[in-house]
Amino acid sequence: MNIEPSGEAAEYGRQASRAFAAAGGDRLAPLAEAEPERRGALVEPVLRELGAWELRPRDDPDDLEAAAALCRSAGYRALAYPLAERLARPAGLGTDGLLVVDGPAPRAPVAGLDLRWTAVTLDGRRGEAVVRSGERSLDSAVVAELDVRPLDAAGAGDVALGLVLPCWTLLGMLDRALDLTRSHVLARHQFGEPLARRQGVRFQLADAEVERGGAEALAAYALWSVQSGRAEALDDALALRLAALEAAEAVFRTAHLLHGAMGFCDESPLSWVSRCSRPVRWLPLGLSATRDHLARRLGRHGLTGLFSEAAT
Amino acid sequence: MTGGMTGGGSAATPADLGAFRAHVRDWCRAHVPDGWRRAQTGVPDEEFVSFQRAWFQELRRAGFAVPHWPAEWGGGMPVAQQAVLYQELAAHDAPRLVLAFVAIHHAASTLLAAGTDAQRHAHLPAILDGEVWAQGFSEPDAGSDLAALRTSARREGGTYVVNGQKCWASGAAHADWCLLLARTDPAAPKRHGISYFLLDMRTPGIDVRPTRQATGESHFCEIFLDDVAVPAANLVGPENEGWRVAQRTLGAERGMTMLELAERLAHGGFRRLVDACARPGPGGARPLDDPLVLDRLAALETELTGLRALCAELVADDRPGPADASVAKLVYSELLQRLTDFAAEVAGPAAHTELRRPLSSGWESGAWVLDFVGSWEWTIPGGTSEIQRTIIGERGLGLPREPAGA
Ligand SMILES: Cc1cc2nc3c(=O)[nH]c(=O)nc-3n(C[C@H](O)[C@H](O)[C@H](O)COP(=O)(O)OP(=O)(O)OC[C@H]3O[C@@H](n4cnc5c(N)ncnc54)[C@H](O)[C@@H]3O)c2cc1C
Numbered sequence: 089m090n091i092e093p094s095g096e097a098a099e100y101g102r103q104a105s106r107a108f109a110a111a112g113g114d115r116l117a118p119l120a121e122a123e124p125e126r127r128g129a130l131v132e133p134v135l136r137e138l139g140a141w142e143l144r145p146r147d148d149p150d151d152l153e154a155a156a157a158l159c160r161s162a163g164y165r166a167l168a169y170p171l172a173e174r175l176a177r178p179a180g181l182g183t184d185g186l187l188v189v190d191g192p193a194p195r196a197p198v199a200g201l202d203l204r205w206t207a208v209t210l211d212g213r214r215g216e217a218v219v220r221s222g223e224r225s226l227d228s229a230v231v232a233e234l235d236v237r238p239l240d241a242a243g244a245g246d247v248a249l250g251l252v253l254p255c256w257t258l259l260g261m262l263d264r265a266l267d268l269t270r271s272h273v274l275a276r277h278q279f280g281e282p283l284a285r286r287q288g289v290r291f292q293l294a295d296a297e298v299e300r301g302g303a304e305a306l307a308a309y310a311l312w313s314v315q316s317g318r319a320e321a322l323d324d325a326l327a328l329r330l331a332a333l334e335a336a337e338a339v340f341r342t343a344h345l346l347h348g349a350m351g352f353c354d355e356s357p358l359s360w361v362s363r364c365s366r367p368v369r370w371l372p373l374g375l376s377a378t379r380d381h382l383a384r385r386l387g388r389h390g391l392t393g394l395f396s397e398a399a400t
Numbered sequence: 401m402t403g404g405m406t407g408g409g410s411a412a413t414p415a416d417l418g419a420f421r422a423h424v425r426d427w428c429r430a431h432v433p434d435g436w437r438r439a440q441t442g443v444p445d446e447e448f449v450s451f452q453r454a455w456f457q458e459l460r461r462a463g464f465a466v467p468h469w470p471a472e473w474g475g476g477m478p479v480a481q482q483a484v485l486y487q488e489l490a491a492h493d494a495p496r497l498v499l500a501f502v503a504i505h506h507a508a509s510t511l512l513a514a515g516t517d518a519q520r521h522a523h524l525p526a527i528l529d530g531e532v533w534a535q536g537f538s539e540p541d542a543g544s545d546l547a548a549l550r551t552s553a554r555r556e557g558g559t560y561v562v563n564g565q566k567c568w569a570s571g572a573a574h575a576d577w578c579l580l581l582a583r584t585d586p587a588a589p590k591r592h593g594i595s596y597f598l599l600d601m602r603t604p605g606i607d608v609r610p611t612r613q614a615t616g617e618s619h620f621c622e623i624f625l626d627d628v629a630v631p632a633a634n635l636v637g638p639e640n641e642g643w644r645v646a647q648r649t650l651g652a653e654r655g656m657t658m659l660e661l662a663e664r665l666a667h668g669g670f671r672r673l674v675d676a677c678a679r680p681g682p683g684g685a686r687p688l689d690d691p692l693v694l695d696r697l698a699a700l701e702t703e704l705t706g707l708r709a710l711c712a713e714l715v716a717d718d719r720p721g722p723a724d725a726s727v728a729k730l731v732y733s734e735l736l737q738r739l740t741d742f743a744a745e746v747a748g749p750a751a752h753t754e755l756r757r758p759l760s761s762g763w764e765s766g767a768w769v770l771d772f773v774g775s776w777e778w779t780i781p782g783g784t785s786e787i788q789r790t791i792i793g794e795r796g797l798g799l800p801r802e803p804a805g806a
Contacts (some may be wrong), residue, residue: 354612
C-alpha cells in the first residue's frame with residue numbers, strides 16, 4: 089500500500105496554486121466576503137481552465153489525488169469557494185456538489201452561488217439542499233443556511249469523500265499559516281534582530297509544524313482509505329477531521345501569537361486565511377462534535393489503522 | 401505600585417461584606433439593563449459608545465465606577481469590597497466598562513502616580529464625567545521592543561512639537577485624550593530619551609485612522625502625528641523619564657485591572673460554564689454527569705481560586721514584587737484560554753455556530769468559540785506572554801538579562 093500522493097498530483101497542485109495567485113491571490117477572500125455573489129465569476133473560469141470539473145475523484149484514483157491536491161492549493165490561497173464540496177459531488181444525481189450536514193439547522197459555505205447541491209448526513213440520508221435566501225445571521229458572509237428536502241438513504245458511500253476533501257483544503261490553510269508565520273518571524277525585527285533568532289519563537293513554530301505534519305500524514309492515509317473503498321473509510325475520515333481540527337487550533341494560535349497585533353488586522357493575509365478556515369473548521373462538525381461522532385463509531389469496533397494486517 | 405490606586409485600605413468585616421453584597425445585588429437587579437446583550441450585538445459604533453457612556457454614569461451614581469481610586473477622587477472602596485462588587489457585577493452579567501477602560505485604569509494610575517496637581521484636577525473629575533482616553537505607546541517598529549519607539553517631541557519654547565505614528569491604539573477613534581510616549585532626546589540610549597505626555601486629541605495635526613480587522617471585533621486605530629503642539633504643562637514626570645512613568649502605566653494594565661478580570665472570569669465565565677454543563681445535551685445526558693468533565697471543572701476552579709488570591713494580594717500590597725503583575729497577567733491570559741477552550745468543547749456543536757458577541761461583554765461572554773478565538777488576542781497587549789515570561793525570569797528570578805540583540 090502506498091499512501092504517498094503521486095508526483096503528478098503535487099505538480100498539478102503547484103500549477104493550481106500559481107493560477108489562483110494570478111487570479112487575485114490574497115484579494116480573493118476579502119472580495120468573496122464583501123460580495124459572495126461575485127465569487128463564482130472570480131474563480132470558476134480558473135477552475136474550468138485547470139480541468140477541475142473533469143476530475144472524477146469517485147471513479148479514478150489519480151483524479152482523487154489530483155482533487156485533493158487542488159483543494160490543498162485552494163486552501164493555501166484562501167480561495168473562499170466550495171471547491172472541495174463541488175469535487176465531492178455524488179454520482180448520478182445531476183447536482184453540482186455534496187454538502188455533508190449535521191444537526192437540525194444545516195449550514196454550508198455556499199452563499200451567493202447559483203449551484204444545485206445534494207446534502208448528506210453522516211448516516212447517509214440524502215436530500216436536495218436549497219440555500220435559504222435573505223438571512224445572513226452569521227458573521228461569515230459566505231455561509232448560508234440550508235433547507236433540505238429529503239431524497240433517499242443511499243448516501244452512506246458518499247460521506248467519507250465529502251469529509252476528506254475539505255480537510256485537504258484546511259491542510260492547505262495550515263501550510264499557508266505556517267509559511268506566513270515563518271516569513272514574518274524572519275522579517276520582523278524587535279530588539280535589534282529578527283524574531284526568528286529567539287529560541288522561544290523557534291520552539292513555538294516547531295511545535296506548530298509538528299501538529300501540521302501529523303495532520304498531513306493522516307490526510308494521505310484517509311485519502312488512500314477512500315481510494316481503496318475500505319469499509320472503515322468513514323472512520324478514517326472522521327479521525328482525519330479530528331486531527332486536522334486540532335492541528336488547526338494549534339497552528340492558528342501560534343501563527344496569531346507570533347504575528348503580534350498585526351495578525352488581527354485586515355492587511356495581514358494571516359487574518360484572512362484564519363477567517364476563511366472558520367467555516368471549514370466549524371461546519372458541518374466542530375471539534376467536539378467530530379470527537380463525539382468518532383468516539384461513538386469507534387466504541388463499536390475501534391480503528392483499523394495502517395498496520396492491522398501485519399499485526400494479525 | 402500605583403500611588404494610592406488601591407482604594408481604601410481599611411479591612412471590611414465579614415458582616416460589612418455580607419451587607420455590601422446584598423446592597424450590590426439589589427442594585428444590580430434594579431439597574432443592569434434587561435436584554436442588553438441581544439440589543440448590543442452587532443450595533444453600530446455610535447450605539448455602542450452611547451450605551452457605554454450611559455452605563456458608566458449609572459455605575460458612577462452608585463459609587464461603583466472607580467472603586468479602586470483614592471477616596472478624595474471618588475473611590476476609596478476597600479479591596480475586599482471591590483472584589484465583592486466585581487463578583488456581583490459578573491454574576492448579574494453586567495456590561496463591562498470597555499470604553500472607559502484606559503481612562504479609569506491607565507490614565508488615572510499615571511496621573512495619581514506621576515501627574516501634577518493641576519493635571520489631576522484637570523482630568524480625574526473629567527474622567528468621571530465621561531472623558532475617554534486611549535493609549536498611544538506602540539509603533540510599527542516598536543511592539544514588544546517598546547523602547548525602540550521613534551515618535552519625536554521637539555521642545556520649542558513652551559511647547560513640544562510631536563511627529564510620528566502610533567498603532568494598535570484601542571478605541572482611539574472615540575478618545576478625547578491619549579497617553580503618549582515620544583522621544584525627546586534622540587542621542588540618549590533607548591530608554592533614557594523618552595518622555596510621557598498627555599495629548600489632547602483635538603489638537604491640529606492629529607489624524608486617527610481605524611485599522612480594519614478581519615474579525616470586526618476590537619477597535620484598533622493608527623494615530624498619525626504631524627507637527628502636533630503639546631503644551632509643556634502636559635508633560636508627565638520629568639523630561640526623558642517617560643520610560644519609568646510608562647512602566648507604571650503598564651503595571652496598571654497588568655496588575656490593577658486583573659482584580660476585576662479575575663473575579664469576572666470566576667463569577668461570570670466559570671459560572672456560565674458550570675450552568676452549561678448542568679443542562680442536558682442533545683442525547684439527554686448532562687456534561688456534569690461525566691466524571692471527566694467534573695474533573696476538569698474542579699481543576700479550573702482550583703486555578704481560578706489561585707488566580708483570584710494572586711490578584712487580590714497584588715492590589716492590596718503596597719510593595720508588590722517586581723514580577724508579580726506579570727505573573728498575574730500570564731496566569732490570567734493562559735487560564736482564560738484553557739477555560740474558553742474547554743467551554744467550547746463541552747458546549748458542543750451549538751457553540752460552533754454562534755458567530756457574534758456584543759462588544760460590551762467580557763472576554764468570556766458565553767459565545768465560547770468566539771471567546772476562545774478572542775482569548776488568543778489577550779496574550780498580546782500590555783506585553784505578550786513571552787515578554788511576561790522574560791520579566792518573570794529576569795526581575796522575579798534574577799536570571800541574567802536576555803541578550804538585547806544586535
Ligand atoms: C487587543 C490588543 C489591544 C492593544 N491595545 C493597544 C493600545 O491601546 N495601545 C498601544 O499602544 N498598543 C496596544 N496594543 C499593541 C500591543 O501592545 C502590542 O501588540 C504588543 O506590545 C506586541 O507588539 P507587536 O504586536 O508588535 O508584536 P511583536 O513585538 O512583533 O511580537 C511578535 C511575537 O514575537 C514574540 N517576541 C517578541 N520579542 C520576543 C522575545 N524577546 N523573546 C521571545 N518572543 C518574542 C512576541 O511574544 C510575539 O509573539 C494592543 C494589542 C492588542 C492585540
